[in-house]
Amino acid sequence: MRRPLSVLLLAAVVSLWGCASAPQLPEVRLNQLDRTLAAGSVGISPRPVLKVGLATMMSPRESLLRYGPLLDYLNSKLERHVEVVLASSQTEMLELLRTGGVQLGLVGSLAYVQGADGFGLKALAVPEYQGEPTHRSLILVRRYSGLEEFAHLKGHTFAYTDPVSATGWLYPQTLVLELNEAVERFFDRALFTGTDDKAIQALDHGLVDGAAVNSVIYDMAVAEDPDLARRLRAIGSSEPLGSPPVVVSPTVGSELVAQLETVFLQMGEDEEGRAVLQSLGLDRFVAPDPAWYEPIRLMLEAVEASK
Numbered sequence: 001m002r003r004p005l006s007v008l009l010l011a012a013v014v015s016l017w018g019c020a021s022a023p024q025l026p027e028v029r030l031n032q033l034d035r036t037l038a039a040g041s042v043g044i045s046p047r048p049v050l051k052v053g054l055a056t057m058m059s060p061r062e063s064l065l066r067y068g069p070l071l072d073y074l075n076s077k078l079e080r081h082v083e084v085v086l087a088s089s090q091t092e093m094l095e096l097l098r099t100g101g102v103q104l105g106l107v108g109s110l111a112y113v114q115g116a117d118g119f120g121l122k123a124l125a126v127p128e129y130q131g132e133p134t135h136r137s138l139i140l141v142r143r144y145s146g147l148e149e150f151a152h153l154k155g156h157t158f159a160y161t162d163p164v165s166a167t168g169w170l171y172p173q174t175l176v177l178e179l180n181e182a183v184e185r186f187f188d189r190a191l192f193t194g195t196d197d198k199a200i201q202a203l204d205h206g207l208v209d210g211a212a213v214n215s216v217i218y219d220m221a222v223a224e225d226p227d228l229a230r231r232l233r234a235i236g237s238s239e240p241l242g243s244p245p246v247v248v249s250p251t252v253g254s255e256l257v258a259q260l261e262t263v264f265l266q267m268g269e270d271e272e273g274r275a276v277l278q279s280l281g282l283d284r285f286v287a288p289d290p291a292w293y294e295p296i297r298l299m300l301e302a303v304e305a306s307k
Contacts, residue, residue, distance in 0.1 A: 047079055047080050050081070050083070051084075052083070052085070052106075053087055053093050053096050053102035053104070053106070054086050054093075054106055055088075055090050055092065055093035055105070055111070062195075063086070066279075067106070069279045069280070070276050070279075071084060072276075073263075076272070077263045078260075085102050090107060090111040090163075090165065091111075091163070093105055094115050097115060097247065097249045098121075099251075100249050102249065103248065103249050103256070104124075104248055104252075104260060105249070106246060107244060107245070108162065108164065108165050108166060109241055109242050109245070110164050110166035110169075110296055110300070111165075112242075113296050113297055114164065115247065121247050121248075121249070121250065122257070123245040123288040124245070124247060124257070124260055124261050125245065125264035125285035125286065125287065126242065126245045126285065126289075126292070127244070127285055128282060128283040128284050128286050129243065129282055133286050133292060134240035134241055134242055135167065135214055135240070135241060136214075136241065137167035137170075137171035137172070137212055137237070138167075138212070138213055138215050138234045138237055139171075139234060139235050140203055140218070140233070140234055141232070142203065142204075142206070142209075142231060143230065143232060145209060147209065150236045152235075153186075153187065153210045154186055154187070156187060156188055156208075156209035157189045157191075157207075157210070158212075159191055159192075159202045159208040159210070159211035160191070160193070161198075161199050161212065161214075162194060163192060167212060167213060167214040167241070168214065169192075169212070170296065170299050170303060171238045173303045177303065183303075183306070196214050196217040196218070197217065200221050204231060220281065239295055242292030242293040245288055264285040268283075
């Protein structure tokens with residue numbers, strides 16, 4: 001029996017990430033994992049490649065578990081060989097998108113804003129979660145820590161996620177500035193966990209006293225472990241921010257861009273697409289509105305002006 005592509009993809013990527021000595025980014029070619037995707041006979045040209053970059057707010061394993069069905073769907077709808085590139089950071093993914101190292105990417109909201117302003121990165125579609133195309137940054141503490149507001153975190157330990165994250169870095173930086181405090185001296189110690197799930201774990205395990213995370217990722221973590229909501233609580237929340245979009249490199253031609261837009265925006269119109277959306281916990285993908293990302297630009301300007 002033919003194995004699902006997402007299973008094959010996950011197994012290969014997890015093994016690649018387990019090899020710490022590998023200097024290059026992990027890359028998986030679906031047509032090498034499943035021979036049924038190769039050219040059917042001699043004389044038939046192989047299908048073109050679509051390189052998809054993942055730099056999500058979850059660990060590599062969780063990212064592949066979550067996005068495997070979507071990758072399968074793209075492979076089917078576009079009739080292209082999907083190659084997955086896992087970047088270790090948002091910064092690394094932006095460079096891949098800028099140079100055409102990947103054509104399609106899943107990036108954070110701040111990374112999108114920086115890429116759009118810096119080199120013309122284009123948002124194709126935005127995920128809608130529980131009826132909203134936005135998310136928030138949550139400031140989390142342990143429930144019985146005695147910390148009641150963000151100012152109480154002064155002199156404590158804190159977990160950021162990624163230095164190119166609106167929810168996991170930019171928002172807490174603006175909160176420090178609003179207190180007229182120096183960002184570099186506000187916390188006793190601050191660290192970057194790389195992903196939201198690791199920031200939540202660091203807080204839950206007592207490694208830090210506070211953390212800033214994406215509200216959608218936190219909701220998913222609570223859905224998997226309802227007791228988490230009894231162990232942690234939010235003492236701060238940002239205004240709604242545009243959700244992390246699906247983006248396309250400026251090196252991609254207009255024909256492929258149009259095909260990709262159609263696939264994402266019409267995903268809910270067929271049974272397979274609805275199954276993908278359900279697996280992602282999403283309502284649908286919608287066309288982006290620049291206004292959703294303006295609060296991120298304003299926060300970024302405030303932080304940069306303070307330096």
